[in-house]
Amino acid sequence: MKMIKVGMIGFGTIGAGVAKILAGNGEIIRHRLGAGVELVKVADLDITTDRGVKLAPDVLTTSADEVINHPDIDVVIELIGGYEPARKFLLQAIDQGKHVVTANKALLAKHGDEIFSAAAKKSLSIGFEASIGGAIPIIRSIREAFVANRIKSIEGIVNGTANYILSKMSDENCDFDTALKEAQEKGFAEADPTFDIEGIDSAHKIAVLTRLAYGTPVPFDDITVTGISGITSEDIECARVFGYRIKLLAISKFDGQAIDIRVHPAMIPIAHSMANVNGALNAIRICDDMMEENVLIGHGAGALPTGSAVVGDVVEIARNILSGVGERLPAGSFQDKEVKKIPFKSISEIESEYFLRFSVLDNPGVLSKISGILGKHSISIESMIQRGRGDRGEGVPLVMMCHKSSEKNIQSALKEIEALDVVCEKSNLIRVER
Numbered sequence: 001m002k003m004i005k006v007g008m009i010g011f012g013t014i015g016a017g018v019a020k021i022l023a024g025n026g027e028i029i030r031h032r033l034g035a036g037v038e039l040v041k042v043a044d045l046d047i048t049t050d051r052g053v054k055l056a057p058d059v060l061t062t063s064a065d066e067v068i069n070h071p072d073i074d075v076v077i078e079l080i081g082g083y084e085p086a087r088k089f090l091l092q093a094i095d096q097g098k099h100v101v102t103a104n105k106a107l108l109a110k111h112g113d114e115i116f117s118a119a120a121k122k123s124l125s126i127g128f129e130a131s132i133g134g135a136i137p138i139i140r141s142i143r144e145a146f147v148a149n150r151i152k153s154i155e156g157i158v159n160g161t162a163n164y165i166l167s168k169m170s171d172e173n174c175d176f177d178t179a180l181k182e183a184q185e186k187g188f189a190e191a192d193p194t195f196d197i198e199g200i201d202s203a204h205k206i207a208v209l210t211r212l213a214y215g216t217p218v219p220f221d222d223i224t225v226t227g228i229s230g231i232t233s234e235d236i237e238c239a240r241v242f243g244y245r246i247k248l249l250a251i252s253k254f255d256g257q258a259i260d261i262r263v264h265p266a267m268i269p270i271a272h273s274m275a276n277v278n279g280a281l282n283a284i285r286i287c288d289d290m291m292e293e294n295v296l297i298g299h300g301a302g303a304l305p306t307g308s309a310v311v312g313d314v315v316e317i318a319r320n321i322l323s324g325v326g327e328r329l330p331a332g333s334f335q336d337k338e339v340k341k342i343p344f345k346s347i348s349e350i351e352s353e354y355f356l357r358f359s360v361l362d363n364p365g366v367l368s369k370i371s372g373i374l375g376k377h378s379i380s381i382e383s384m385i386q387r388g389r390g391d392r393g394e395g396v397p398l399v400m401m402c403h404k405s406s407e408k409n410i411q412s413a414l415k416e417i418e419a420l421d422v423v424c425e426k427s428n429l430i431r432v433e434r
């Protein structure tokens with residue numbers, strides 16, 4: 001039986017998942033592919049830790065070069081994450097004529113164009129399904145299933161760690177640190193959890209999806225990113241009272257002229273299709289001109305879900321190899337010459353509904369001062385709650401939902417409100433998405 005030979009650089013959580021899947025599900029893969037997939041070399045700096053899967057002693061190496069330059073290897077899987085040396089290894093593997101598979105969204109968000117074009121020049125495939133949404137087939141959906149559709153928006157819960165934390169805080173009144181620790185123990189978190197909590201991992205993912213959806217280069221630094229570290233139990237409780245859940249959303253909307261791309265915590269109504277996507281689950285909602293909305297939900301992180309997406313890419317490449325075709329479709333979804341720069345909106349150009357939380361003195365006239373400033377900036381209040389009673393001169397929370405307003409007006413109003421001497425702490429703003 002023909003064997004497709006695979007090498008892997010990085011034997012951490014996902015790498016171990018890939019090895020387990022190839023060992024445990026080798027037979028079903030052979031039955032579907034008509035050939036076998038053999039892991040012939042695995043490189044990692046640490047080859048002594050037990051990863052719960054047995055590999056032949058000559059498979060493990062500490063040298064990535066042994067994978068990249070191995071004459072029999074058809075496909076190189078990169079699972080070390082980060083920018084360097086991952087970028088160097090991928091480019092070297094492509095240079096050696098190897099197809100490549102990666103789960104590295106950070107690298108693709110910043111250097112995707114360079115890697116895509118290096119692979120295209122050699123008619124080699126690059127699989128990166130595992131880079132976004134773990135087991136959710138979002139790359140395949142955009143590049144293949146929705147190939148005829150004009151995408152209008154993508155909104156996603158694309159970070160399992162952040163979703164796990166927010167869900168725990170909402171459902172179990174759990175504090176932030178306990179929830180983060182559990183997410184890390186379960187293997188969802190990035191090496192540096194700041195990327196998960198501060199929205200950077202979600203921004204990497206929405207940058208890649210935007211490139212695929214609209215055929216534009218995406219300047220990563222133009223994405224407005226706010227993480228979940230400013231979300232308090234108070235916000236979560238107020239969201240519940242108003243009939244919303246708070247989710248970290250990655251958003252990319254194209255109105256035909258410009259793209260609105262951002263990552264931030266958002267209030268979504270309890271009836272929203274993603275409001276009950278909890279724990280480490282991910283969800284991605286796509287709206288286009290052919291279907292109102294399509295929501296894909298699944299496991300966005302973890303060894304086996306993400307590992308299965310990696311193996312899915314390997315098998316797709318194996319099919320190309322077996323049928324003698326090079327890369328069938330452009331890595332970035334659009335033909336290279338059709339990739340055109342689309343303008344990006346700055347956050348001050350967007351409009352949204354807003355949740356505002358102030359900490360104010362519980363004195364006569366405070367509400368009228370605040371509502372007066374909002375009114376002056378054309379911001380209309382939809383509903384409002386004041387919690388507690390501040391008869392000892394300390395701040396009480398005053399929260400409001402505002403009708404659709406311009407971000408520019410909201411920011412100017414907040415600046416004015418925060419300068420009032422009745423305001424005790426920095427206010428919080430959460431955008432509402434429907």
Ligand code: HSE
Pocket residue numbers: 131133134158159160161162188189190196201300301302
């Ligand atoms: N750290 C990521 C998450 C892993 O928590 O979703 C998958 O990219």
